[in-house]
Amino acid sequence: MSEQGFTQHTGIAAPLDQANVDTDQIIPKQFLTGVTRAGYGKHLFHDWRYLDLEEKEPNPAFALNKPEHKGASILLARENFGCGSSREHAPWALADFGFKTVIATSFADIFYGNCINNQLVPVALSSAQMDAVFAAVKANPAVNITVDLPAQTVSFDETSFSFEIAEHHKNNLIKGLDAIGQTLELTNAIEAFEKNQPAWL
Amino acid sequence: MAKTLYDKVWQAHIIDQIGEDSLIYIDRHLIHEVTSPQAFAGLNEKGRKVRRPDRTVGTMDHSISTRSLAIDACGPANALQLQTLATNCEEHGIQLFPVGHQKQGIVHVMGPELGLIQPGMTVVCGDSHTATHGAFGALAFGIGTSQVEHVLATQTLKQSRAKSMLINVNGKLPVGITAKDIILAIIGKIGHAGATGHVIEYAGEAIRGLSMEERMTVCNMSIEAGAKAGLVTPDEKTFAYLEGREYAPKGQDWEDAVAYWKTLYTEEGATFDTVVELEAADIAPQVTWGTNPGQVIGVNTPVPAPEDFSDPIEKESAVKALAYMGLKPGEKLADVSVNHVFIGSCTNGRIEDMRAAAQIAKRGKVADSVTAIVVPGSGAVKRQAEEEGLDKIFIDAGFEWRLPGCSMCLGMNDDKLVAGDRCASTSNRNFEGRQGRGARTHLVSPAMAAAAAITGRFADVRDYQE
Numbered sequence: 001m002s003e004q005g006f007t008q009h010t011g012i013a014a015p016l017d018q019a020n021v022d023t024d025q026i027i028p029k030q031f032l033t034g035v036t037r038a039g040y041g042k043h044l045f046h047d048w049r050y051l052d053l054e055e056k057e058p059n060p061a062f063a064l065n066k067p068e069h070k071g072a073s074i075l076l077a078r079e080n081f082g083c084g085s086s087r088e089h090a091p092w093a094l095a096d097f098g099f100k101t102v103i104a105t106s107f108a109d110i111f112y113g114n115c116i117n118n119q120l121v122p123v124a125l126s127s128a129q130m131d132a133v134f135a136a137v138k139a140n141p142a143v144n145i146t147v148d149l150p151a152q153t154v155s156f157d158e159t160s161f162s163f164e165i166a167e168h169h170k171n172n173l174i175k176g177l178d179a180i181g182q183t184l185e186l187t188n189a190i191e192a193f194e195k196n197q198p199a200w201l
Numbered sequence: 202m203a204k205t206l207y208d209k210v211w212q213a214h215i216i217d218q219i220g221e222d223s224l225i226y227i228d229r230h231l232i233h234e235v236t237s238p239q240a241f242a243g244l245n246e247k248g249r250k251v252r253r254p255d256r257t258v259g260t261m262d263h264s265i266s267t268r269s270l271a272i273d274a275c276g277p278a279n280a281l282q283l284q285t286l287a288t289n290c291e292e293h294g295i296q297l298f299p300v301g302h303q304k305q306g307i308v309h310v311m312g313p314e315l316g317l318i319q320p321g322m323t324v325v326c327g328d329s330h331t332a333t334h335g336a337f338g339a340l341a342f343g344i345g346t347s348q349v350e351h352v353l354a355t356q357t358l359k360q361s362r363a364k365s366m367l368i369n370v371n372g373k374l375p376v377g378i379t380a381k382d383i384i385l386a387i388i389g390k391i392g393h394a395g396a397t398g399h400v401i402e403y404a405g406e407a408i409r410g411l412s413m414e415e416r417m418t419v420c421n422m423s424i425e426a427g428a429k430a431g432l433v434t435p436d437e438k439t440f441a442y443l444e445g446r447e448y449a450p451k452g453q454d455w456e457d458a459v460a461y462w463k464t465l466y467t468e469e470g471a472t473f474d475t476v477v478e479l480e481a482a483d484i485a486p487q488v489t490w491g492t493n494p495g496q497v498i499g500v501n502t503p504v505p506a507p508e509d510f511s512d513p514i515e516k517e518s519a520v521k522a523l524a525y526m527g528l529k530p531g532e533k534l535a536d537v538s539v540n541h542v543f544i545g546s547c548t549n550g551r552i553e554d555m556r557a558a559a560q561i562a563k564r565g566k567v568a569d570s571v572t573a574i575v576v577p578g579s580g581a582v583k584r585q586a587e588e589e590g591l592d593k594i595f596i597d598a599g600f601e602w603r604l605p606g607c608s609m610c611l612g613m614n615d616d617k618l619v620a621g622d623r624c625a626s627t628s629n630r631n632f633e634g635r636q637g638r639g640a641r642t643h644l645v646s647p648a649m650a651a652a653a654a655i656t657g658r659f660a661d662v663r664d665y666q667e
Binding site for chain 2: 018019020022024025028029032033034035036047078079080083084085086087088091100106108109110113114117118162166167169175179180183184186187189192193194197198199200201
């Protein structure tokens with residue numbers, strides 16, 4: 001779990017204009033045999049990003065491979081991003097590739113939580129606001145987009161949208177806290193709870 | 202205020218309130234090789250211990266061969282991952298059922314059959330199909346690896362309360378319609394993200410009429426509707442299933458446990474954030490046509506056209522899905538040929554699934570153009586099936602009878618498809634590339650899969666009823 005905080009990030013975006021992007025697409029199963037958290041970025045979106053199995057032939061039609069989106073640190077997507085498998089390898093791969101934040105219409109629950117635990121900031125905007133962000137990137141791929149977490153805003157050109165995020169998620173992302181360390185401070189309460197559990201458990 | 206089943210289980214596990222979150226106690230933690238190594242590494246880096254090794258149980262399922270018991274049968278990377286699980290369990294004093302152990306099985310098949318899952322428990326696992334265990338009235342949900350580490354270290358999780366959804370499946374289930382058809386029909390109705398942020402309670406006459414294994418099939422795919430978890434009220438079937446199982450309470454504990462379990466139901470007048478009604482009589486055998494589980498139709502319904510969808514996102518998804526699946530609008534599934542059949546997985550790898558598939562398999566032979574594999578969900582399922590002679594029925598009909606594991610549901614071992622293959626599969630995800638890059642997956646029930654193996658195309662299993 002990363003322990004550096006996130007406050008504000010400015011960068012260019014890669015537009016992945018589709019709904020229901022599942023974690024099998026983000027990082028396919030053949031790359032899940034690792035025992036560390038590192039090195040998944042090169043396999044990110046493998047099936048879509050490469051024409052071959054050896055990852056030697058990039059698919060020129062795929063957003064991440066287009067020259068104008070090289071160096072993107074913000075990923076744009078649509079509804080239900082990160083659905084399917086609970087694999088945390090998905091946010092590991094996105095972060096390892098260089099993404100700091102994913103801006104989408106909505107996220108699947110487990111993926112959203114996994115992002116929070118990995119300092120990858122999930123930003124949910126309305127469908128109309130996403131249309132505007134996609135349009136801005138289409139008009140000018142080099143447009144700088146700023147995600148300001150304390151202010152809860154996404155800004156580009158003259159536009160600024162606010163987004164919702166739970167206070168505790170926001171605090172965890174900003175402070176980069178060790179969640180386990182925090183809970184271990186409540187060990188007395190955990191012990192007390194365990195003492196009251198029924199005998200059959 | 203009248204409480205739902207979810208309210209009761211949730212409230213019984215709150216240790217502390219931290220802002221908007223609750224710190225909840227986790228009664229049972231299941232682990233496997235794919236999503237646990239980084240969690241143990243995190244513990245070891247910080248010198249932390251597993252708080253309750255006695256509440257944690259491990260099995261090997263995702264990365265293992267279904268042809269060989271050798272741990273390195275699927276290459277050195279899989280072997281290292283499996284060996285890492287064994288080492289971690291040994292170092293931290295956790296019970297592990299490794300490859301070849303008589304209790305080994307897919308984590309969501311093994312847990313219930315050993316009695317590890319009981320009503321009113323909180324159950325987690327680094328696997329999204331943990332929702333399976335809601336069939337017992339346990340609050341069970343999938344978590345990421347950082348959370349696996351959190352549970353190992355503290356036996357707790359910080360969670361916010363989910364919204365509640367009641368899904369009533371009214372009336373009796375028609376002949377030939379299975380639990381798999383119910384859950385696929387539900388996902389078809391509410392959509393692949395229809396229950397995001399919710400815990401579902403499944404109710405109604407058709408759900409009450411299901412066996413425990415069938416309820417597991419329904420709850421298993423709650424995640425495919427986007428739900429955090431799925432629940433069924435525990436009843437006499439639940440208690441009868443659990444009684445005498447290895448990890449179920451015994452003696453006075455059993456009496457006390459059952460008395461408590463009987464309090465776990467949604468009270469009259471309790472309200473839900475969302476209510477969905479389905480008529481069991483309207484459900485036909487289901488087949489997915491697209492690349493998410495919400496893209497599903499009855500076996501006799503023509504493949505839809507993008508124009509059939511008013512929502513622009515769904516319309517575009519349909520265009521992409523039809524192209525990937527190589528299907529045309531209006532096409533009949535009965536005219537679509539399959540060359541692979543997979544029967545197994547945490548959705549449909551239990552003994553009743555094996556029996557349902559065998560009932561159809563004994564009516565014919567696997568078509569020459571089809572490769573069909575049957576993968577029991579656990580060692581116990583395999584032994585039971587062999588005792589009943591089901592393995593012989595499958596083998597005589599031309600199916601391959603394999604060793605237990607997750608297998609072709611996700612193809613982390615060598616059971617995978619290649620581009621252009623078309624598979625009738627009893628698993629839970631028809632995502633692009635799920636069973637192999639470029640391969641096409643159609644989700645169906647075990648009986649429908651067996652019928653597809655014999656006919657080489659999709660067939661209405663109701664035509665096989667006696």
